[in-house]
Amino acid sequence: MILKSKDSRQEDIQELNRLLGLNLSAKQRFLVDRELKCLQSGDRNEQNSAYYLDFRYKDSANWAVIHDLRIEHRGRVAQIDHLLINRYLDVYVLESKNYYYGIKITPEGEFLVWNGKGYQAIESPIEQNARHIQALQLSIEDRNLAPRRLGFPIPINYRNVVLLAPTSKIIRPDKAPFDLSSVVKADAFVSYIEQIMDKKSIIEAPKIVGSDALRDFAEKLVRLHRPGTFDYATKFGVSEQQPAATTPAPQPEKGQPVPTAAGHKGCQQCGAAVDKKVVYFCTINKARFKGQVLCRECQKSLPGEEK
Structure with a gap:
């Protein structure tokens, strides 16, 4: 079941296009244009990931899907791309990334992307997603949102997963300081989940909640959503007094x-x-x-x- 779809970013795209119509400096134009391209690329990537999740789980009463959940709590802000929750209360927190040339992970656990000329280090998407999980966990605990049994909250198992585009190349080291199996291509994620579910032990059976309880819990998480607002003009130092860019009249050949x-x-x-x-x-x-x-x-x- 799908409890929340992705928010539209059309207003942000329109605002960035409006700024590009102003008489910007070369640096401002570069930054605004880059922001627009990243926004559009990330938007497409999240939509692609959502497609695979929705196709498999939209009609299932055993799974709840939440897209694009933004949480503000204790001064923390978490922009979660996708949440997938089952009746075992396994909460898969999915960070969707679009690395055009793919990604390389070193034996030390460093993440590198190819920029067309060489490898460039980037922030670990696993660590980034771990901060999202912390904000989500605190929000649930502080508000007592977890389903209860016999008056006690049922433990929730948070799983950190990074989704890459199906066309991305993943270069993994033979050995790494942490488990890298959670870095998965979006089209292979369903198989990844099924392998985990096949290993479920009968010991975990008492944790299972009903479909109604699963829906109730997921709906409480949806109510945590706080849509973000972006002041792009301030971010890029664009004055609203700047005149619109003029296009020179075409000269005859x-x-x-x-x-x-x-x-x-x-x-x-x-x-x-x-x-x-x-x-x-x-x-x-x-x-x-x-x-x-x-x-x-x-x-x-x-x-x-x-x-």
Whole structure:
């Protein structure tokens, strides 16, 4: 069952496009454009991950799916891409990442991405997701949201999973300081879950809650959602007083005729077509041409002009 879908980021995309229409500095334009591309890329990646989750679990009464859950608690903010909860109260906290060229993990547990020229170190998505789990766990404990049995809260098992795009390449070391099996391609995640479920012990059976209790718990988590607001103008130091960027008028290719200037029927002496450059030249030389718009030939015919 799906309890929450992903929030639309269309307003953010529109705002970034609006800022790009202003007269930005080169640095501001680069930063705004990069933010827009990252937003659109991340949005597509989360939608792709959501597709695999929804396809498998949307009709299941044994699983609850929550997309795009943003929690604020004790000064912490957690932007959780996806939550998947089963009746064992296994809470899979899924961090969806889009690494275009894939990812490489060193034996020391460092995460590297290829930038087209070489490998670049990035923040560990596992550690990033661990902070999300901490914020979620505190929110649940402080509000006593966990399902109860005989008056006591049932223990919740939090699982940290990083989802990568199906096209991403994952290079893992032979040995690592922590379990890397939780770094999974989105299209392989369902198989990953099934392997875990196959290993469930009968000892865990008493933890199982009913479908109604699962839904009630998931709905309580959805009510924790606090949509974020972004002031992109302030973030990138863009003044609302900055004028809109102007696009220079296209210049005709060499050897091509120049169109007649709009608003002018032609030369006021011979009626020949005139272009914008002629109109402009006559405008700044009103005294010489007595306020008339004259073609180049008629300009030459005036007294004192070059024949």
